[in-house]
Amino acid sequence: MVVHYFYLPIIRINFFLSLPPNFIINLNFFIMKKTILSLMAIAIAVLFTACPVVEKDQEELLTQKKGWTMLTATSDRAYTNFDGISSENLFVSFFYECELDDILHFDINKSSKMDFGKDICDDQTGKEVGLGNWKFKSEKVLEYHLPYFFDDNDNFALLEGAVVVLDETTLTIRVPVEFYDDPVKGSGKIRNDRGIRNAKGDADKYNFTFTYKAK
Numbered sequence: 604m605v606v607h608y609f610y611l612p613i614i615r616i617n618f619f620l621s622l623p624p625n626f627i628i629n630l631n632f633f634i635m636k637k638t639i640l641s642l643m644a645i646a647i648a649v650l651f652t653a654c655p656v657v658e659k660d661q662e663e664l665l666t667q668k669k670g671w672t673m674l675t676a677t678s679d680r681a682y683t684n685f686d687g688i689s690s691e692n693l694f695v696s697f698f699y700e701c702e703l704d705d706i707l708h709f710d711i712n713k714s715s716k717m718d719f720g721k722d723i724c725d726d727q728t729g730k731e732v733g734l735g736n737w738k739f740k741s742e743k744v745l746e747y748h749l750p751y752f753f754d755d756n757d758n759f760a761l762l763e764g765a766v767v768v769l770d771e772t773t774l775t776i777r778v779p780v781e782f783y784d785d786p787v788k789g790s791g792k793i794r795n796d797r798g799i800r801n802a803k804g805d806a807d808k809y810n811f812t813f814t815y816k817a818k
Contacts, residue, residue, distance in 0.1 A: 664769050664770060667771070671706065671708075671815035672704065675812075676697065679810040693811065702724065704721055705719055705720050713736050714734075714736055715747055715748060716731050716732065717750045734747070735761065743766050745766050748761050765777045772816060773814065779808065781808050
């Protein structure tokens with residue numbers, strides 16, 4: 604059998620012309636739709652490539668709006684309280700149960716405060732208390748008024764803490780503290796003053812590490 608190739612283009616043209624008009628329109632629409640989707644995919648890829656995610660700086664992380672609640676509190680050596688309980692876990696030997704749901708806030712205006720949470724201690728009044736100003740003295744050192752710790756004038760003690768972790772979910776600070784001779788924390792929800800000694804002198808020295816979680 605001899606095939607005459609001269610007639611093939613004519614056959615193809617006749618086949619194309621024999622197609623129904625709606626088929627040709629649908630085919631054109633399919634090609635156009637595919638082209639648009641491809642262009643959109645390229646545009647999205649270029650957009651994400653051209654706009655990298657900007658990471659938050661330390662102050663933005665610290666001042667997140669909902670505040671921080673204590674997750675753990677530990678000491679580099681055992682702390683012994685009035686009841687004779689000795690533990691490196693400060694939830695056992697130092698803090699009162701009514702303090703564990705308190706919320707620590709660092710505001711963008713460089714002030715700080717403590718929200719007492721739902722479980723309010725017997726000697727706490729109102730819903731919150733102002734602590735004082737804070738600032739980063741360096742990338743890894745935070746100066747702030749530490750809740751539950753008081754200086755010689757019964758003000759919240761201003762201390763420098765080493766920032767171990769600071770991200771969007773976790774804040775860990777290690778703080779060196781020096782206590783007066785008397786241990787703190789008695790029974791019940793009536794809290795004793797927890798004084799610390801800022802000036803040089805005879806005092807018990809500890810390194811307390813506080814880990815907070817973002818609310």
